[in-house]
Every structure is written in C-alpha cells, then in structure tokens.
Amino acid sequence: MKRLFIHVIAILSAVAVVGCSQEELSPVLVIENPEPLAFNCGEGVIRYEVQNAARGISINAVSDRDWIGNFDYSVDGEIRFSVEDNSGGVRNANVTVTYGPADPVIVTIRQLTVAEAGAARIGIITQGPFTAGAEGGEIVLEYEIENHVPGQEITASSDSKWASHFEYPEYGRILVFPEANFYAEERKAVLTLSYPKADDITVEIVQKASESTEDPFFINVTGVSEVEATVSWFPADKEMTYVNGLTFKSALDAYDGDYEKYIEDDVEYLKGRAEAAGISLSDYLKQVLQTGDKGVKWSALEPATEYCAYAYGLSSDGTVTSRMVVARFTTKSPEQLDCNFSFELESSTASELSVKVLPDNSSVRYYAGIISKADYETAGSDQAIIDKIVDYIDEEIWFNSLYQIWKQWSDFTEAGASVVSAEKLFSDTEYYAYAFGLEEQGLVTTTFQKDLFRTAPLEVTDDCTFEISSEVSTSYMADFVIRPSNPDTKYYVSCLTTDYVLSYSMEDLATILINEADLYGYDWANGQYTFSGEQHLNSYGDLGIMPLAPSSNYTLVLFGTDADGNRTTEVFTEQFRTQVLVPSDMTFGLGVTDVSTSAVTLTCEPSRDDELYVLGCMPVSRYQDYGSDEAAISAVVEYWSNSSMYRVTRSGQQNLTADIDIFYDRIQPDTDYYVFAFGYMGAVTTGITKMRFTTPASDVPVSDASVGISYEILDGDALVIEDPYTYPPASWSGVAAAKFTISPGEGTAGWYFVTFTNSFGEIYMMPTDELIENVKRYGSYNKREALVKMNWYSSIVAVAVPEDADGVYGKPVIVEVVASYPGAYAVQDMPEMRPLVIENPDLTPKKCDLVQGEFILKGYENALKEDFDSRFDVTRRPAGLSGKPARRIYGIDTMSRPVSSLR
Template sequence: MSLPMLMLAAPSCEKSDEPDPTALKAPVLTAGETTDTSLEVRWEAVERAAHYEWEFNSTSGETTNHSFFASDLTPSTSYTLRVRACPAAENKSLLPSEWSEITLTTGERRLEDVLSIKILHISDIGVQVESSSTQTEETYYLRISPADQVDGRSDEEIRAADRAFFEEEARTLGFTLSEYLDLRLDKGTTVTTSGALSPNSAYCVYGYGMRNDGTVTSNLVRKSFRTLSNETPQIAITLGTIETTSVEASFAPQDGDIEYAALLRPAAAYLELGDEECLKKLVEELVKEGIDGTSLLKGDATRTFDMLTPDTEYLLFAFGYDAESQQAFTSLSRKVFKSARELSELTVEITVEDITPETAQVAFIPSDKNATYFYSVEPAHQFEGLTDEEFIARAVANAKASGLLSFYLTSGDEAYRQDLYPDMDYVAFAFGFEYGSMQVTTGLFRNEFRSGHLDVPELGIDIKVSNLTSDTATVTFTPTNDEAYYFSYVAPSAEFAGLDDDAMIEKALSLPGYALAFVDCGTLDFDAELSPGTEYTAIAFGYEHDMPTTKPFTLTFTSPEWEDPSQLFKISHSNLTSDSADIHVIPADKQMRYFSDLKLSSDYEGLTEEEITRKMIDEAWYISLYIHYGILDEPFSGLQADTEYTYFIFGYDSDTGTRTTPVTSYRIRTAAQ
C-alpha cells in the first residue's frame, strides 16, 4: 500500500494547560473516488486547525491537506479512516477535535483485467473451454450452465445461487467452505472439458474471481454458445479395405482440431448397448488401461487395425476424448463390419464382343456354377487409379447406395447386350460375393473395352454480353442446335491464359463445383457476378455423354472499374425497423471469402482493427456461418430499438484463420419503438 499524499510525522496534539480550552470542530469526511485498489477521502478546512491527524489500516500520520489518498489496496475490501483536526502546538487555548470516522469499500476487480474465456471446441454433447488468468495467484470460479439458468439473471443473483450451492454441497461432503472451494477454484490457465450436454442446445460459460473464503473479487463474465446438432455424426467413420486379419478405416471429425479416440472392439460385447452405455464402458476401459498414441487421433486420419480374427464381427468406435480430464466430449460414432473370410477358388471369365457405339455383347462365365458373384459393366473413369481392393469396395458401396445390391448378384453364366455411350472407356468386372455375410470371396476379374465412335452433328454457339456493370452481367449462349447439349461458364480470363483448346476445356470443367450443373440445351441467359476492372471469358462447347463434342467458343469482355478502385466493399441497408435491418454487400473481389457480422457499436468503440478481428472471431459460435463470398443480402432481426450498430466486414482466409484485408465498417441506427 502506498500513501503518496501523507506528510512526515510531526509532534502529536497535546492538551493545553490553559483552563477550559475549547475543542476544534470535527472535520466532516466525504468519500472521493474509489476504485478496486484505491480510495480517496476529502474534508472542508476546519477553522483555526493547523493540521490533521489520521489513522488508517494500522498506520497513522498527519497532513496539512484537506484530503487523504491510499492505493495498492485489496479489491472488495472495507477500510476505515479516522481524522481529527489539531491546533498549532503553541495555541494552548484550543484542543484537538473529536475523531471523525468513515468506512469505504474498494470496488470489485473487473474480470476482464485478469481472466479471459475462450471456447476451443464445440460438439453435439460437449465443449472445451480455455480460461486464462493473467495473475497467477488470482483464483476464479468457472461454470458451464444451460442458458435458461442464467439468461435474464443479474450477476449478483447468479453469484448468490452459486454461493448457496457451494455451502450446501460443502455441508453434504463434510467440508468447510474453504476446503470445498480449494477443490473448485482454478488459477492461471486451464482447459475445462464437459461431455454431458444436450445436442442443439443453448449454454453459457461464465466465470468470476473468488477466494477460498467465498469472497467475490470481480465482476462476472459470460460467453454463450450452442451445441451442435447430432443429426450427423461428429466423427465420420469410413471403412476401407477389409482383410481377413486387418481393416483400414478413415476418420473425419467435424472439428478438425479436436483429439479423439479411435478404437476397435469385438462386436459381441457392445452390439446390444446403447450409445450412452457404450461410451461409458469405453471411457472406463481407457481410464483403466490408458490410451496409446495410435488410438488418440487429431484431424482427418486413416489407420489400419490388425490382429483381427477372420470372419468375425467387429465394431469401430470414435469419440472426442480429453486424455487429461479422462472425459468424452462428443457423441459416439460407430461402424460395424465383419472381417473377411479366406478367399474361395472361384474364377470368372469375362468376354466382350460385337462392340458398337451404343451396345456390346457381354458374357460372364464362372468356374463354379453354384457360387454367387457380383457382376456389372461401368464407365472406366469411375474406378480410374484404384487398386483391386478399392475397386471392389467402391462397386459394393455404389450398389448398396442405389438400394439394388441384390440385382448385381448372380450365379451361373450370364450373357446380355449392354447399353453404352459412344466413344467411352468401359470395364466389365466380377468378383465372388456372399449376400448373407456381405463378404467378398475372391479377387477382381475384369475386361476393359471402348465403345464405338459416333459422329456428332455440327454445333455452333453464339455468345453475347448485355447489362454489363462493374459487378454483374447477363451472358447469353445461343446454340445453332436447340437439342444439342453444351457446357457454359464465365470465369476470369486469367484462368485460361496460355491454354490451347483441349486444356481450356479441361480447365473450364474443373472450375465449377459440379460441372454437370452447367450443361444445358437451348438458349441460356447466365447471370454472372463480376469483379470490377477485370477481364472475363465466357466459354461454351458441345458436351454429350460426359465428353466434349466441339471446340470451345469464347467471348472476352471487361467489367468497368468502380469509381474508387481501392474500395473493397460497397455496403448499404434497407428495411430498417426498430428491431431488424437488411444489409447489402457487394465485394470488389467476387471470389474472395470474407467474414462479416452486425455488432453493437458500443461493444467495439476504441478497438484497433486487430482487436476487432479477434473479438469478432472469438464471439462467432460457429465460424463457417459468418464466412461468405460474392454479392450478399443478409437480414438481421432481434435488434434493440433506437440503438447504433456497426456492420464489420473483412477478407478472411479459412485455412489459416487470418484476416486478409483491412476492416471495413458501416453504421446504422435502428428506429425508435
């Protein structure tokens, strides 16, 4: 504690020897500014007082000033100051006044000064939260609570409910409050894992400073989040090659940053258990036996499990797991399979004859007429680059997905005329397969061939551009044959720089996420979004049976520049009411991913661009919902009436989690009620 305004000690007041001396009036003490670590007391000058004596916190002194200041105090603590007026030592006709006394309590320390709360991972049933205190000796309490238990309640109400809970639980456990809080309070940086939440539900994690005697030392900070839906698995499991003694499995968690357990168990002990019972049993096994490095994975991963018994049913499990707290924090993903049995000696001869552009005669001749086998003829590109095991796995998966697996199975000889597309590579294939056990019983037998050539009618495509602005254009594709199919697309000319016709066609087909969505016939008006001042190429070419049938037809055009070429975003609004607004965004770069949201202006006043970026990302409960590209119309509701909001927007790289442009802001004020 420092007392910078105090004077050096002087002789204390002494009573005069004169008869019937008069006492000075006692000073009237008034509280000045009080913070969490300091306090100030003031008083008016007392007539004929030469100085003032004070007593504070086991110390004493005197001053000629009319104020007292103390710093380096403890937050949330009461302090008492006593002050009296004293006459000059030579004035024997006056006595010191009575002591005046005032008690003040220092303020609570704000939690933001010592503690930050960051949500690391959210799943359907769990969350991981990092709490970090900048003062290593400052203890705090952290809790994850259903949102309806804290929403609408004041900080004082929440802390009072917590205090009642602490006292009741301490009594139940036979602890003193101090002993109990020693177990419940944290300090420094900790990661808290909870794995017993409800899917698609609102929660709040909150914390505040507290000592083990129950004294609250800070304001309360809250951070809200919502658990994910459990409609899709938190960790997808995909089976690869299944052998007699091994299986390959791939794991893809929704959150690529979590650690998760990937375990293989004989199915018999788990098949009848529900997910919750199964998860509890697996966690108990991990706590008892420990988990090795090969079973604790992170991100997309592929692992081979060996030491399997042939022709045996197994279960693959995956779930988010915090090895330190020994808790699961996602729901359970499981995949059942049966290890392969030893392959049979069945062989299948495949012949392909009388090949035309549209049909071929195909025959399958097995060595064992009673054995069941899988047979089909498919375009070869569906299996390009696959091993025999991968080929078989894909064929079975495609058949199962169609719901027609049994139609691909037969026994004895099969011969039929197969329909084909012209000028396409095909593969006729077969392998032994038992429907009852769903097991492959042989290797792969195949015969590759190409369908005959079919002349395609001549096709020309006229391309025109209309309604050209800096940001949009209508591109019209008009074919000379309205029944012929063609591919069309619009892309920056830089995508096609230096390419010949074949390479240009290959590049054009790779640009959309799904190329067949851009195959059509007849006249087509394509509404293109453009970046200002950019040269574009509209491209079209005949496309039939998954193959190009003409050379590419192209038209090059350039979008006008914006008036301010340095501008990154054009932002406007409409439909502004007391509780809602529509925000309209036109980015200069239509391909750029950007992060945006509407925030209370008061929450972001005075922040730097870096602080704005970090605060917005930290507050985004599921970040992909805030990332956009292209022209955007975004409605907002649930706003406060007569309140200023700021729409922040900046380029964002999802792979690196970094801002790629300066922050652009746009302010609105909602209407009054």
C-alpha cells in the first residue's frame, strides 16, 4: 500500500535555508497516516520518522480517549499502543505525538464498528483425514477465525443425520459425535462450518464399515396368498427392543436403498405419535417396542403386490441400536376365470339407460356399472376404474360394520344375467356399460369389459318461447322481466356465473340443474323457483340469490318443466353484468350483554335493514396482529370464503348469543375482545365498526398440576382367548378395547378420569368449568389404568382433570380415541383417524351455498362414486366418518397378543 506522509516543518525565522550547515537545522516529525482500526484489533501502531534528530530527545504520545493507552516506543520508528474492543459505533481519538523542539503532530485514530469490520475467515487447524470407527466415538475439529467477533458463534451442520451431533466446548474446538454404523459399507458425511460474514467451509468425515456380518434379525414369511401373509421376526438378541412393520416395496424403493433415512423418518413418525398422545417419546416407545420372537398374520393385503417386512433395533430413548433387516415378498395374483360378458340394450330415454349383462360363465360373480364415455376417458386405464370400485365396496363394508351391519362382497356383485341401470343422465350422450369379475376380499378375476350405448335425444313437448330483459342498478342484484309466449307454461329459473354456463351445452346445463334440484327434493309443481305467466323478479328478493359479486358476468337460465321435473321447452338465457361496487352509507350501533367467561350476546343496530353485514367478535390481540382494519376485514373474508360468507352475515337488528368468535375459537375468560360489524353484499361495502369488551376471569383457579393420557387398542377376541372368565365371549367378542394409562405430572396430588361418547367438538367446546364438573361427576378419582369397550372404528373422548395439593385444578387433557384395528399400516396409507390432542379444531362448515362456482370436469372417480352410491343406496357419512383408510392392513399376533399399531 502506498504510504502517505504528513510533513510538519517548523517555521523558521530565516526564510532562506540554502547554504546553512546541517547542525543549524531543527528536528522535523514525519508521521504516517494510520489506516482505520478494526473493532477488535487489540493493538495499533503509529509509524514515524524524525528528520534532523538530536541526541537526548525522546518521542512521546498522549491520547485524548481512554480506550487507547499503554504506548510503547521500544521499536525505533514505531509507537505501539493498546486498543479496547469497540462494541458501539464508529469512534475517533486524537493522539498528540511530540519530539522535543519539533512541532507536535496530532494523529487521528479511527476505530470501526462490528458492522464495518469486514469479512471474517474460517480456517481449519486440525489436519485431516477425519475418520471415525464403526462404533461411533468422537472427532475433534480445531479451527480459528480471522476477524473473530466476541459473542458470535460458529455453527456446524451435516448432510447426514448420523453425523449431526455437535458440541462447542470452547472457542477453537468443535466435537463431532457420529452414530454407530451398523452396515457393511463405509459412509461419508460433509460438514459445513458457518460463521457470520465468513464464507462457509466444508469438511468431509468418513466412518468405517461395521465388521459384524451377522444379521440382527431373521424374518420369515409364510402363508402368502392373494391378500394374506404371516410374518415372523426372530431377533438374535432376545432382550433387544425393536420396531417391526410392513410396508409396500414401492414405499421402501423411494428411499433408494437408504435404510438409515427410512429409520430416521420412522422415528420421526413415532415422535409424532408420542406427542399426539401427550406423553414422552420414552414412555410411548415402552408401550410399542417389541422384544423376543414375534409373529403377525396380515390380512387385507393387495393382490399381486410386492411388500417389505422390516425390523430394526430401537431403544426406549429413541437411539437406533441395529441396522434394518428387510424381507421381501409378493402376494399372489388372483386366479383369472374364463368369462366373457355381452351387453344388450334393455331401454333408453333422454335421462335413463338400462343394459342387460350376459356372462357366458354363470358361476362367475361380477360387478357391473354404467359410466359416460367422456368420464371413462379421464381414467387413463381400465385398472384405475377397477381399483376405485374395489375401494368403494371395501369402504361400504367397513362403514356398515360400525353399525353391526355385516355386508359381504357378494352383496355388491351379481352372478348370471342381470340388468344394470342408471338415471339422471345427459340426453343424446354415449355411455359405457361395463363388467368385471369380482370375488370375496376384492379379488378381481376377469378383465374389464364394456360396450357403448347412447341415451335418447330429449323431445321438446312445449313450443313456448320466452322474452327476457334484465336491468342492473346495483353491484349485487338484478331485476328481470320474463314474458312467456304461453302463459300456462310452468318454467324453472336459476342464476349462475356466465363462466359456469358456458362450460356446458344448454341441454346438459338444464340436466344438471334438474338433477341438483331433485337431490334436494324440489317440488317442481309449486317450488319457489317455478313460475308461470309474466314475471317481474329480483335476484335477491324473489329468487333468494345471495348478493352477487360486483363487476361480474352472470346469466339467468330458464326452461319449461312438468310436475315431475322433466324439461318441456328449449333453454333460454339472459346475460348481464353487475355494476362496480358502490360503498354503502350503512352505520352500526354495537353493544354486548350477558358477558360471561365463555359466552356473550352481541347486539347490533344497523342504520338500514335492506343490506347485509358481518357481525362477530375476535380477540383484541388477534385483531392487533393484523395491523390494520383493512387486514382484519380481509382475514375474516378469506376465512369464510372457504364455506360461505353468508353464514356470518345478518340483516336488521340483531341480538346474537355466541360462545365462539368469528374464527370458531371458543370464547375465553379474562380476555379482551372486539365486537365488530362491516357491510357485505357480494363484497365489502363499509369500513369496520368495533367496540371493545372484556370477559370476566374464570372463577375456577388453574394450577400447574398436570396429567398425561396414553392408550393402546386391544382386540376383544384376543382378550377372550387370553382370559375368557374376565372377558366373557358374549361381551368381548368382535369388539375393541381401549386400554388407558393415566400418568400424573409433578405437583399433581390427584386427578379425575372419564371417557365420553360425545363428539370431540362437543367436549372441546364445552366451557372449562362445566367440563370439570362433568368429569368430576361421572369420572373416577386417581385411576391409573382403565379398559373401555368400543366398537371397531367408533370413537370416544377421554378427559383427565388434575389437581394439586390445595385442590386447585390444572388444565384438562382431552384425547380423542378411534378404535383402529391393532396392526401395522402401509407407509403411504397411514390412516388419518389418529388420536390427537387438538388445540384449535377446525369446525368451519364446509358446504358452499354460493351461486357461483368454477366448473370442474366430473371425471371417472366422481362418476363412478355417483353411480355406485345410487345403485346401492349409499347414505351420507356422519361427520368424522367420511371414509376409511384406502387399503387397511390388519395384523394379528400369532405368538402372544395383538401387536400395537406402529403405522
């Protein structure tokens, strides 16, 4: 670097110096201008030169700031000094350097902040290679950091979980603790060291292969059929705890041979189960880990499918103790039967089709159905259709078993000649009648066979025409004048988005509207959307259509019908567009009454009665998190747009009693809330009006007492075999049992425990003081274990309330339990009905009542389901039982007792 010098020359009384002798010249100080100092440099130096130096004179320096000191002049031409670390902003100090008679020189020392200190650099001191033994151990990495900042720490990360355990005992040292390597190949991991304002550096470590060649498990698979197999596990160490399971080979193949990653994901799943049960991982693993020899007979497997039975050692603290051993097997393919199907048209109308199915082998049982050609082509393969039908039947058998109705596969299949029919079809449209062999347990025994048919064209029986005009004066509704050419013609009116209308032909659109109305039992002769003669209708007031969206295109659709819902005329339409949104002048008078710890009555007096508004409440803290009135309104609209804004809109004066807020969270005691209102007519029409209120504190004190609930599902049949006197067959055969363990926490003197058959939502939404009273009234005190009888796949809710030594209650623990069959589940088909402690259940209604809706092609899945449901009179599922896991895998322990479900 080029040096800059400051020359300070004493002003001499004599102007001319030329010709003077050396002895006559005065000393002159020449100082090098120092560079700015780093925030943590520790030491600085001022370099100087004395011209015309004289004997007996010394250099000297003084600072005007106390963060510079300890000047050292031992090296000729250098003034060294100590500098304290700078933890604040940029700072300057003036150092005055003197040398006898020479003019003093003031040097400015500038010290930078951490932010201006420049880049750091990580350096590795320890020389590699870094190698660990198969048993694990410890690796020491020594490092140094140029421009190290006190208080800022180095961090290490790894691309492999087995090498991701680190300690940082002191600056300059990182300890790495590799996990044991149980496999016959060495493995490598790349560690990344990171430090603020420094480039990351990487270090590779290598772990030696295991010298052990003996497998920790022998896995034997016997009795393999199309849907069953018996798997036996024999660990070499009979005392070792281990995980055993069964999964699809395709699921294991996704790991590309990386069994360590599979185990890692498996352990994470078990951690999730423990957390959901409200207990520690150690306590959970003590319940589910296996020891000794185990055998499981699996059922409900998929035919012609590859599976993997596996096992690996795992201690109760979650430490992997052995490598994973895998045994692969393939279920048998169903025997294919010799059978061909022919199809003959029985009858065809514009909306119905009946086809006779004729198998040439009368002993073959088969499933038959009807699907449109267009929907069939969305399936991509015949096998996709077969798989869906098998799943539908499997689910229907399972669902009926919950109500002690024992259906068989033969209830859904035919033998010999049969007639398959479908109704509510599109006119003049191609449909396939199809059939395929299907036996018990879902075994498919023939190919998928089909034939093409066409429904009859619709015959218009009434030549009535309609003159329609529309007038739009607002952003949310329209007026229509309808003049039929025949005043006696009955006609049906609907209003839809134009995009939806244009997705169909007019004939198909009318069919869809008729079928939807039939679904709700519409009275075609006297229904509220059936008219005759000239009509002056308003979309909001007469047709009951909730406010339309502003600046949007809609279409009025109408057609003549008879008393049975058959279309009698052509389809007529009138397109219109709503106006831009005009803000409303509506105002709101808000209030609250009957405020309790868990409920409140919200009152609202709007300034006008002909517009809708949203009324509700939310915690002040949540409102403030949104940051503005506009953001809060947007949050409410976004939340309810998933179902329907009109579930929370009102009109006119209101006195609304609520035990939940606008987001379906329970009203809490001792909490600040806003009651609020804003106009909504297809879009937000006003700003928000809000008023603050506070719920009273609960008169039920809360202590730190705690309690945990864990459980396992047992098979009643196994209990009968084990102890028929305690568990008589009449009571325990064919049912499930939930075995509960209640574990008190520190500071808990006692607890109440009970199970309810109410839904989880009912229990969760119950006010805390009421819940505690019910648990005390119906529950048991200080019960550590309980066995509760259940129907398979039914649910109960377990509740425990702890109390401390002073009798003050702790927070209730609520756990929903579903009696899933004790066995293992394939990885990709883990059931959703797991027991969870839900802190904030989503109880938002999901049904949408809006008139607009984007058209989605029905597709083969929906088409098959509609056909299946109508043919076998499938009813709507209760909440929480919308469907069973797609393919259940059962496991019964063949050596001791039912195996707890690991997957």
